[in-house]
Amino acid sequence: MEARYPIIYVRGYAGTQGEVEDTVATPYMGFNLGATKLRQSYTGEVLSNVFESPLIRLMKDYGYVDAYHDGQIKPDGPIPQESVWIFRYYDTTSEDLGTGERKEIEFHANRLREFILHIRDATAASRGDHPFRVYLVAHSMGGLVCRSYLQNSQITGIDGAPAQSWEDKGVDKFFTYATPHGGIDLRKGMGWAEGLRDFIDPNNAASFGAKRMREFLDLRSDQPLNSMGGKFPAERVMCMVGTDSKDYTAAAGMARRVVGPLSDGLVAIKSASVLGAARAFLHRSHSGHYGIVNSESCYQNLTRFLFGNIRVDGSLIVESLRLPKKIQEQYVAGKQVCASYNFDTIISVRGQRWDLHRRLVSEGSSIFRTFDELCRRTPPRHPHLFSTYLSLSQRMNTRRKSLGFSIDLSVLVPEYEVDGKWFADNHFQGGYIYRDKINLEVTPASDGGWLLRYGFDSKSPNRAIHRVAGIRDSAAVTFNLPIETRADPGIKASLRLVCMPWN
16 A cells, blocks of 8 residues: 555634634644535535544544644654644744744744654654655645745755755645635735735735745746746645635625635635646635535545545547527628637536535636637637546445546536627527536556546436547546537537546
8 A cells, every 4th residue: 555644734824813822722723623514506505514624534534643642742652654743833923832923934934844854753663664755734824834845945855955856855745725826916906905915014914925925935036926936846736726705704704805706715716726736626715614624525635635546637628619600600701709618617426415626607716718719829728627636445335446426517608799799699698508417437457547438417317338448648548538519509629538647
């Protein structure tokens, strides 16, 4: 079995001194919080569904233990590899446990290095032949603390020498919940408030602005804020992106009002992921009763990313888009035709009631493309629909060799414009040019690759009946499934699935 490493949880931002004291007064700093409410979005009904917390589930499902011993996190005896550690970086800011002084991100990042060294020593006896590594799991600003540790060249590797490669930092994988990787931007018209925040820097709030982020992330001016700067491989990072702004109630709802709707209530959707990393979108808020950390869906993404067997990336390769007949006639006549398309995607696992990934126009998170981007641009800007991880050990029916999951895919009918005027003829709001659920079964092959069966709900509900040949390229296998409608307007495309071994 592949080695499982210690998990370090790094919490998010505490704004006021009172929030700092509340944070340090709890042993697990929020990682122990569960949830009892499951929203079924298509009805709006709230159902009871108990999620015990990420901490308890890691203990129940994977045999992880916490690292506390006799009231301390520095035990006398050895700790197993499968252990959860809480990086209590706010203890130094507490007036009871520390100096009460706010510290900068770089300070916390250096302390994270020291904490990792402590874990290396504490778990040495249980490591065997495996190299020492940890998993970093962070919420909100905690992800920026981790990135500073991984990226800042002034922070050495765990052996005390300047890091020559990402392995020198002792981190195997990095997972973030709702981290503002691209900073926290306020909605249009509130640039003055951002400038005031970055100038006054109340309670280190300037850490979410571009100037300070470039400093503690050690980024050049030509590198995007959400770049790992070549210091840690983006393919070993996964980011959970929340899309529910309405349920974030912090500061009496002020945060969600100044950030805007295309967010989790605090972090904009566009800013919540690392460049090149895997992303999963879910209709969860930054924190609270419907928070992104305390949810079954996010826990399932976390454990599949850490312990799964296969990564699947899905893209829609659009070959052509058919316009309505009357608009096509206008287009051929040389008139300017404009249209936009929304791509909805839900990824679900066989036998489960939660989603691994969810992007819907009704929840403000669908993928948006224009007609020009898909049909006139060279190369076309095909939508990347999802990146997800699957696990053989987490199958509902372990007698089955296959991993079953589904893709609920929709392409919404656009609003067309001809020469700058809305074309209302035969327009029905909320229609689709494509809508179907694709059921998939992925099975490990004897040669180390993967086999795929698929089926469409419109033809074979809840079944995968067709085999499709894959194209092998090194360790990855690519499958192309036909997506086509015959009516006008319509679409002809291929659903491209790239499967590769993980762990």
